[in-house]
Structure formats: structure tokens, C-alpha cells
Amino acid sequence: MWDYTDKVMDHFKNPRNVGEIKDADGTGQVGSLICGDALKLTIKVNKETEVIEDVKFQTFGCASAIASSSILTEMVKGKTLEEALKITNRDIAEALGSLPEEKMHCSVMGMEALDAAVKSYRQGGAPVIFEQEPGTNIVCHCFNVSEQAIIQAIHNNNLKTVEDVTHFTKAGGACGKCKEEIGRILSKVLSCEVPSAPKEEKKKPYAEMTIVEKIKAVEEVLNTDIKPKLNLDGGSVELTDINGNIVTVKLLGMCGGCMNAGATLKGFVEKTLREKISQDIEVKQA
């Protein structure tokens, strides 16, 4: 039995602002059915003042996930986007009185959905699924948590142990393989050695790349931009061949048998590879 505060129970039993704004200006999503919790946040924004005039949520998850989402909607309503983005997961947990340690990731989810919703608004309103900044190092592959997210959680919440990091970000909570790496990140952050941003390397045009470079470039985009999103739906993708501009891949997991496999292949995998590497790329299914 969790020791939930009255406030958590109140927001769980009487969630505020449930639903979906039909003509939303921004839609942010985080989590999935597989992770066990997910949140979809829709916002209505005043274009002149950038004030969030309305906000609604839908949550799949436990009592604390529902309560965190509900209180978040109360906290952001009437705030400008800039003010709203300053809300941290800690603020959400504090507004609820407190959350059990093991449930802190519920408040992190609220913060991430809000980030995604604001991004969606700024990009013109198309729904945005929360993702780690491109190019960052995914530490926990089970829950798709980046090094950046872990560092942020450590800073925001003054975390001290690997277990803390798992409670707050879920990283390391499933197979546990990344626990060692989380430990290294922790000691790095705690000893104040903040890692410098990776240097941008000049990109060679795709046509001039050797086959090995092509494979490396495609693999990198698959790993950082494509797989994490497919993972959210329980799927993945594997590179099987590259022949000139033709990249052959195999859809795995849930994506494999999905009715939308064709759309995923062209509309997402090919589109992303074209954006990141070369417009000439054509993706085929193995």
C-alpha cells in the first residue's frame, strides 16, 4: 500500500481537466502502454500573450500518474509558456504534498509531456512525442532514458544513488543492465564533472561516403532517432543491406506485424533518414 497524501487521492479520485482539446494548439505525449504509464497533454495557447488558456490530459497509469497529470493541468493553466516550462518534476511532487520515492517518475512524466506540448505548439501544433534530445546517449534502452535526462533528474532532485535515479527516471528498472553506467553518470555529476557537449563533425555528403561510412551513418540515425520512437510502440528496426541509395531494413517486434508497417517504413523511417542523411535515400523492407 502506498502512502499517498490526501492531495494525491483527491486528484486521483476527482481528476481535473480530463479529456482532449479538439482544436488544440499543442499536443504532447510521453510513455506507452508497454511502459505501464502514458500521458497525453493538449493545450490551447493565446497567440499574442503566449498564455496557456486551456489544458486537458489523458493518462494511463497508476493513481500517482493520474494525480500528477491532474495537478499539472491546474499548475500551468493561466501561465505563459515560458513560466510553464520552468515547472520541474519536483514542483509537481511538492504541489501534491509528496510522492513515494518509487513513484517520482510519474511527476517526471508530467514535466516531459509539458515540454512536448510546448514544442508541438512552437512547431505549428502537430503532436509531439517526448523524446530525448537528438544525438544524446540513451543509457536505459528498456525505458529509453538518455544520459541528459538522468543528469537533469540528478540535478533537479539532488539524487545520490542509482536506486534514486531509477525511482525518478525509471532508468535501470527493468533488465538492470545499465545500472553500472548510471553509477558512472552519478559519480561524474556528483564530482561536478559535467560532460562537455560532443563536438559536431563535418558531414560528408552521402554520395561520397564509403559503404562502411554509409552503414555507420544509417545505423546512427536508426539508433538515435528511429528506434526509440518505434520502441514506444513495442517495435524496432534492423538494417539488413545498403545498395547505393537503397536502404533495406527489417521491422521487428510489434512493428513487424503492424498493419501500418508500410506507412511506418515510408512515412517515418525513410523520411527521417532523408532528413538526417540524404534526400536520395529510398527505404525498402527486407
Add this chain to the structure above:
Amino acid sequence: MSLIYFDNNATTGVLPEVFEAMAPYFTEKYGNASSMHHFGGGNKKAIERARMYVASLINASAAEVVFTSGGTESDSSAIYSALHFYPNKKHIITSAVEHPAVLEVFKKLGKEGYRVDFIGVDGDGRFNMEQYKAVLDKDTALVSVMWANSETGTIFPIKDICALAHEAGALFHTDAVQAVGKIAVDVKEAGVDMLSCSSHKINGPKGIGGLYIRQGLRFFPFMVGGHQERLRRAGTENVPAIVGFGEAARIAKETLFLYEDNVRILRDNLENALLKAIPDCRVNGDREHRLPNTSNISFGYVEGESILMMLDEYDICASSGSACTSGSLEPSHVLMAMGVPFQFAHGSIRFSLGKFNTEEEVEQVIKVLPPIIKRLREISPFHGEKRACAARQ
């Protein structure tokens, strides 16, 4: 309506007559059963009477039953004793759906150099006999497979599994904590070498359990440092708990018929009514070979902890295999081993009825649960997408 307790696989309440039988041994007859004086030594009789009742419940003889601190200690004792006598055999087998009291010990032994096979189950939770036969070999020291699963109630064919282990020259232990007192358990008929059982699952007190050790089987004690239990389990006898366990076992045997006559009917009514009233749900487990009291139902697209918290508002107790209820981040290992899809695993609820549940209580759950699921689905972002998800399965 007062408390509705549908969580009897977790634990049960101590029966008033059991409590009464225990009471004198706290404040009046508190003597040490090992003492030479009549005041303490007299308690030995009470212990031996209790041992007889527990033995009778599983068709063992009294000398074959050792009292332990509970199911977990019984499991560890059985496993380590078996391995002690086969120092040259380095292979052990269990199922993927065991209680952690067995599963974690096997994982630990795996790290310590044993070759461990975790036998899988099919979509209905049935034991994979073919896989089992294929891995059994001369190097197998021990097979430990549960009699009935705590989460789904699925009953394994213990007699067959045991016979195959013996053919291969391995010892066989079964964790029968969920089966004893709910269905007929006969150690002689099944042929098992060791069996674990627990008092608090059969309306006895917590902190006391039993280990059946087949007559003639060598046993190496887990707890050492005393001559108690004929040198098989050291430590001053917990007389009140032992007396309570004995009394509970006696009553369990006398009232076992209630599970078939009443509990099964109530469980089936509950299950069928919920399946009918709520769309997108499924039963987890082998409906043909199942404990009569257990129903594990997954409600798609909602999360189990939320359901439990809502039920709690109506004073209804059940449990869930969802990740959130345990504080871990993965749903129940039993449902995962069965290959239950995630959207169903997170929303699984286990109802486990007891001998004292009533038709009115079942009616109340049938009345309040459908609106709870409906409401949580309204909050869930996935409900609208359910057709797309179903197509992906």
C-alpha cells in the same frame, strides 16, 4: 456494506476457533517445549497433535512434517538440502512462474555456478512438458515446481512432473503453499520428495509453515543450533503458532468441500458476470485446471493500481500483477512468462475468494467494477486507439 475480502491468496484471517486454541500458549502455557519440567515439556503434546493435523491434511505421516517459519523458509530448506546431498550434480530445474521464494533462490544458485532451467508456460499458464523433458538429464539434482500458481490459480500436473524427475534420478520438491487447503493435496499419491506449505493461507497465524520430507529421504537442516524438530530445524518451537497452524489444518480438511460446493460457484459467477459486463477483458490462466477460488482478469487499457485504489474506496480488497503495485517497473513475471500482452498485463486484477465470502459480496463487486473500468478508460489516452492496438496483436 462492510469489507469485502477477495485477496485470500495473499493471506487469510485467523479463525476465531484457531485463535482460541492458540491463546493459552501465550500467557499461561508459555513453557519451553524442550524443558524437562512438566510445565514446559507438556507443550510437546500440543505440538505433536498439531503435527498430526498438518500431516493429515496432505496425507503424510506426522514424522514427515517439520515446522518452519513459513513457506519461504520451507522452500529454501528443501532446495539447499537437496543440493547438499548431490554435490556432483550441477543442474537444477524450476518453472518460470514460481513464487520468488523459489525463483530467487534458483537465480542465486545460477550465479553460483549451477546450470538452471526455468521451464516456460503457454498462453494459458500451462507447464511446458516438452521443454521439461528435453532438459532433464543425469546431471539434474533437483526439480522444484509449484503445485498451483498464486497469481492465476493454474494447477500443474505435479504427479507427472515428479515421476519424470524421479526417472532422471533427480529429487522433486513442490511449493504447494497455494494448493494446500484449497484442493486435495496427497503427497503419497503425487510421490513428491518434499513439499512446502504455509499456515496463513489456510486461516492460521502468520510466521509458521510446514515442510514435508518423505520418510527415508536424507535431510540437511537449513537452520542449525538446536535439537528441535528431530534435528531438522533448530530454534525454540513457536508453540502458539504451531498449535494455531494445527487447528487451522484440522478445520481446513473438514471444510475442504466448501471450495467445490461454494467457492467455485461464487468465483465462476463473479468471473462470468465481469466478462459479460466489461468489454476488452480476458481471463489469465488455465480455466480447466485452476484453483476453485482464483480468478485473474485483465482489463485492457487501464492500469491495475488505479483499479485497486478505486475498489478500495468501496472497501473491496483484491490484488494486481501491474508493475505499479509492486514498486518495480515491470508487470508480474507470471503474466510476462505467459506472454500476456503489455496492455493487458498492466491491467490485471486477481480476485482470490475464501470459504467465507458470500453471494452478496460477489454481487457488490459485479455492480461497482464495470463503472470503475469505464471511468478509468475515459481518462486513458489509449482507449480510442484500442482497435489499432488490437490489430497489432
